[in-house]
Amino acid sequence: MPSNKSLLVLPGDGIGPEVMREVRRVVDWMDRRRRVTFDVKEGLVGGAALDAAGHPCPDKTVEAALAADAVLFGSVGGPKWDSLPFDRRPELGILRLRKDLGLFANLRPAQVWDPLVDASSLKPDLVRGLDIMIVRESTGGIYFGEPRGIGTRPDGVRHGFDTEDYGEDEITRVARVAFDLARKRRNKLTSVEKANVMQSGRFWREVVTNVGKAEFPDVELSHMYADNCAMQLASRPKQFDVILASNLFGDLLSDLAAAVTGSLGMLPSATLGAELPGGRRHALYEPIHGSAPDIAGKGIANPSAQILSFAMLLRYSFGMEEDARLVESAVERVLGGGLRTADIMAPGAARVGTSTLGEAIIRELDKLAA
Known part of the structure; x- marks a missing residue:
């Protein structure tokens, strides 16, 4: 069993905590079914950090990010904080993390999955x-x-x-x-x-x-x-x-x-820093979509981009190509089976919520790993 891989999870605001819960289920599944163990810690960023600590990215969050092997980021911002001065806006949280961790290369794949060709x-x-x-x-x-x-x-x-x-x-x-x-x-x-x-x-x-x-x-x-x-x-x-x-x-x-x-809800991203001694590099992974405050708390957000961001984390931070492809295949198979959240709904498809789509992805992972 390889040594634990340390992850800092920053759910943030809006739909961030909802879609991050589905990623945590994938992480737990990998702990049970794959030859890898993750040491997961959770921190505050964005509006949630402003409310709790008075800053969109507290020093404690930066310190935890520097210590982690990789950071999994949700989303920040919302109307609750729109009236704040520019230097206290939630969005400054992600900018500070990029700067303090030296994350200079943002990788944004734009891929059209076969089941979603008509969504474009x-x-x-x-x-x-x-x-x-x-x-x-x-x-x-x-x-x-x-x-x-x-x-x-x-x-x-x-x-x-x-x-x-x-x-x-x-x-x-x-x-x-x-x-x-x-x-x-x-x-x-x-x-x-x-x-x-x-x-x-x-x-x-x-x-x-x-x-x-x-x-x-x-x-x-x-x-x-x-x-x-x-x-x-x-x-x-x-x-x-x-x-x-x-x-x-x-x-x-x-x-x-x-x-x-076709949908921001399907697109992940990675932001990488320079290679450190020993080959390690700071890295942060996040979906391209924002906090979507208009649907936050309704259980209808698409968790796919957040889950696919975790797949990128496996690939670029840990070199786990097989496991990354496994997660991506599970997402594609669920979509191919006709399950859709509202943002990618199509005629004849079954409309489901955040947790139902997450459960379906876990079931596909079980089948693929059998």
Whole structure:
């Protein structure tokens, strides 16, 4: 029996605790049925942390995250905290974790599962078999650049300003992650920026090109303006394999790619840090969907993205490829059997709630592991 793998679970707000409960059932199943044991601790983040500790990401949470082998994150935010000052908003919890853990590479797969082809807003032939990985830089760029703020110009006009700022080292390290992923997939990388109008975009293109020539000459590299990439994702998405983008453009494009797949409720993500001595790296896994306060507490949220985030955790933090595929197969088989939550409902399917879909996934895991 391998040594225990330590997980920090941060359910957060809204539907976070509901979908996280279904993941805990999968973790418990793996403890019983697979050759692995998890040491799970739970912490506070977002609005729940604000209410209990007065901060969206208390020091205690950061310390626990640094000590864990991996962090499984739910969602944060909701109308209860909308009136708070910017520096106390729940969403700052995830930003602090990314920054303090050095989580610079956000991996967002956009995959269309065969049973959900008709859930996409695009024609089935455009999305059937779609499998894209978007790599988003997540600790730099305009979300963190300085100076930033709201002020008054010399002419007395108030203005808001943010700074897009990237160092060569920041671009290089996330480019290496994207190139490495492309090498393991279909050997094709599309780097996205606005080199036609932004100096930071010109620099991004230069650095990515240099990394490709020096370290990954076997990977096919192309460059695309962000606006064109958005149009191509909505018209010919299967041309892409791995897409590399800055924090801002990666945020926008990954949500567009999510919409192409049919539902945010199906899409997981991973955010990885640099490799530490011994091969370990800090990592956080979360669904792309938000806290969905309008359906929180109703038991109708789709737990699939949270469960698939756990599958990514198995793959990228622990190298447990077989177990990751087992979880993914169980989810796909449940969907293929016609069970649906409201967000992916289809004619002829059976509409079920959060816990019922979670139970069905556990049953499929039992069958697959028999």
